[in-house]
């Protein structure tokens with residue numbers, strides 16, 4: 222029986238994880254759930270899965286939840302605060318940690334799980350984008366098993382040899398090819414992008430996702446963050462990482478080998494597939510996802526990404542080549558800019574402007590510790606905030 226801690230249980234990945242887990246009560250037991258403050262949904266999850274511990278980051282919301290559960294015969298202990306999430310990520314009773322807290326807020330707990338040598342199901346991109354060298358070092362030192370949940374990286378993981386991580390130089394990998402849906406504004410030029418709204422940006426054509434990642438998908442920053450993620454996860458140079466727009470989102474990513482072979486993972490665009498893959502690995506378990514029917518899925522299209530209209534992908538490649546703190550600066554500026562766009566403080570095309578200005582202004586430096594990363598993150602946020610109204 223695998224004991225799970227699901228960090229970010231009320232988000233999109235957390236809900237999909239519980240959907241898969243509920244199909245396999247013989248294999249998985251939910252030991253802990255953690256959420257920011259959506260206690261209505263967390264309460265329902267607690268009543269269904271009866272975890273030993275539930276964490277609500279917001280202390281007032283935690284208090285409300287405790288009162289609601291008082292008098293029920295549930296034994297779940299309610300804790301609050303960000304430190305409580307770290308403690309469940311490292312709890313000796315936990316085998317597997319689903320790190321699905323969105324954004325920079327998810328970094329400390331994902332890192333804590335890696336340091337504790339857990340089986341880490343990594344859905345949070347920022348652990349690798351902001352702190353790639355620190356995070357991968359923690360994985361190596363603790364012997365943690367790292368399984369990517371991001372659909373592209375999960376597809377690459379599946380398309381690489383099983384012993385790739387032990388011997389990455391000896392497998393003849395020529396390129397990693399990340400597929401991108403192109404988002405809701407695929408084919409738009411800059412003039413048309415001047416008028417797009419947050420509502421349009423969050424309506425993704427293929428994937429149902431949270432608001433922040435949906436905007437990232439619309440700007441192509443999501444793909445840029447994934448390029449950085451792939452670099453650290455698989456130890457592949459930026460020059461060997463390619464991005465191709467594939468509007469159908471059926472091919473989730475590919476690996477090209479030096480002999481000309483290309484291996485890929487295909488499936489319906491449903492996050493339960495990578496979640497079930499990582500939960501079950503090396504076994505395969507049922508995910509509740511309909512089988513892909515090739516005949517009815519129609520044709521597959523491939524296009525180059527438009528870096529003129531969508532500069533965020535170019536900025537991400539540049540930050541990765543600069544390395545050090547630049548990816549953390551890029552990420553922080555993007556979080557500020559996307560939040561401002563969702564609040565209608567800036568336009569869609571201001572997002573790359575704010576990021577580029579922040580990357581130019583904040584000095585780069587080495588990343589030797591989490592403190593280095595958090596310092597760069599904080600400085601970038603302050604500067605990006607100052608560049609919103611210009």
Ligand code: MG
Pocket residue numbers: 371372373447
């Ligand atoms: Mg992805």
